[in-house]
Structure formats: C-alpha cells, structure tokens
Amino acid sequence: MDHCSKSLREVNSPFDCLLFDLDDTLYSSTIGIAAAVKRNIEDFLVEKCGFPKDKASSLRIELFRTYGSTLAGLRALGYDIGADDYHSFVHGSLPYEVIKADLQLRNLLRSINQRKLIFTNSDRNHAIKVLEKLGLHDCFDQIICFETINPNLSISSRLDEFPVVLKPSIDAMKIALNVANIDPRRTLFLDDNDRNIAAGKSVGLRTALVGKVMKSKEADYALESILNLRQVIPEIWIMNGTDGGNHQIKRTRSEIMDSVLPATPVGA
Numbered sequence: 001m002d003h004c005s006k007s008l009r010e011v012n013s014p015f016d017c018l019l020f021d022l023d024d025t026l027y028s029s030t031i032g033i034a035a036a037v038k039r040n041i042e043d044f045l046v047e048k049c050g051f052p053k054d055k056a057s058s059l060r061i062e063l064f065r066t067y068g069s070t071l072a073g074l075r076a077l078g079y080d081i082g083a084d085d086y087h088s089f090v091h092g093s094l095p096y097e098v099i100k101a102d103l104q105l106r107n108l109l110r111s112i113n114q115r116k117l118i119f120t121n122s123d124r125n126h127a128i129k130v131l132e133k134l135g136l137h138d139c140f141d142q143i144i145c146f147e148t149i150n151p152n153l154s155i156s157s158r159l160d161e162f163p164v165v166l167k168p169s170i171d172a173m174k175i176a177l178n179v180a181n182i183d184p185r186r187t188l189f190l191d192d193n194d195r196n197i198a199a200g201k202s203v204g205l206r207t208a209l210v211g212k213v214m215k216s217k218e219a220d221y222a223l224e225s226i227l228n229l230r231q232v233i234p235e236i237w238i239m240n241g242t243d244g245g246n247h248q249i250k251r252t253r254s255e256i257m258d259s260v261l262p263a264t265p266v267g268a
Ligand SMILES: [Mg+2]
Pocket: 021, 022, 023, 024, 025, 191, 192, 193
C-alpha cells in the first residue's frame, strides 16, 4: 500500500449508513407536535378505554416506560385495540401545520452520500406526513416504521399472538437491522431518546443522541440539534468517492486536521 492510498483509507468515513429517528429528532420537540400526541393519547385512554381523566397522564407515562408505547401496553394488558384505530386517533388531529419546511436540514441531508433511512415507532402515514411537511420526503432511501417492525399485527387472531414491537426493544432494533440489511458497526443511529440510543448501542450501532448537550452513557455523540451534524460528526462527509467526492475530500481533510487530532470524538 502506498502512502497516498493509505492516507485516503485513513480518512474514509466510518459510516456506510445513517439511521434517523423521526419525531423530536428531525424537528424540535418544542413546536407542539409532541405535546399534542400526549394529549391525544390521554384522550384515547379516557374516551376509548374508559380510564378516569385524572389518571390518564400517569397511565400514559407508565405504559410508555413499561411497554414502549401506550398501544403496546394496552394490548399487553388485554385491551383489543387495533393499531390503525389507535394511530388514526392519536395522529389524525395533530397540528401538522406547525411543522415547517426545513431547507437547511434538507441541504444537509442531501450533502450526505451514504444511505439514509428513517427508523421510527410511528406509523407510515404519520412518517410520510411529517417528512412532506419538513420538505424531506425525497431525502431517504427507506422508511422503517411501525408497520415494518410489526408486519403480522393486522392478521393476528389473539392479542398475545404478536406483541407490539417498538424501540427500544432489542427485537425492534434487530428487525430494523435485518430489514435495512445494514452493518451496525458502520451505521450511525440518531435518536432523541436515550433508551433507544442504549438499545442501539447494544446491537452494535454507533450512536448519536439528538436534542441534548450531554452524551448519555451509550451515546458516542451528542447533538443539541440535528442541524449541528456537520460540526459534531464531520467524519460523515469523508468520502473517497468520485465526482463531488474530490471536493469533499479536500474540505473534510482540513476539517479532520482540526477535529480528529485531539483524539476524542468531537461532541464528547
Ligand atoms: Mg423520537
């Protein structure tokens, strides 16, 4: 190996693929969608399941902590709730108009040459609506969503036949890796939930906690906003490619000299 090829190899990106969570990762948790989802879930618990209004909030939190979602918890507890009915109630009346097109994020994503996938617990309708509102509908190669990780739920004859599988369960992580056919060691997983990040780490993914200044124990990186991606993880853009790649190599090499020399990852 000559010196030149060795240098190129050393500056190749460590990532072949980026796996993005959607809600509260590609847009801020503060714009009102997350709060509206919580309200709708609590309304569902009261109106469809008959729980007292003053218990709805604590029950929602408890089901989320124990089962990964309210739907998973309700089904595990024996409530015959269909996923489509649940999702249309919880997502059907969301104020999607508060999600604005994000040209800066679009340009950032379009500058990444690696495969880019969405991995969300949300249903496909919601995922597509959010991506369209953000103006990012054509920025991803694949959407791994509720229906992808629960393919048999709609044909189950008993509630316990196919338990709902969602992040942060290891089963959900493994299904996503399998469906996407990705090498976890060369995939960067970005999510705003530290339990999801921990699950990702346990299946071998490289991990970035989004929306936080401080890393969690299992996060390799922390990004206050997804828009900080280039500053915090510049190694994504190191490509020994063709065409536009030459420009990127020149740019990222100088960045490397600035950012990698301290030996610890930026954002540590
Ligand atoms: Mg999220």
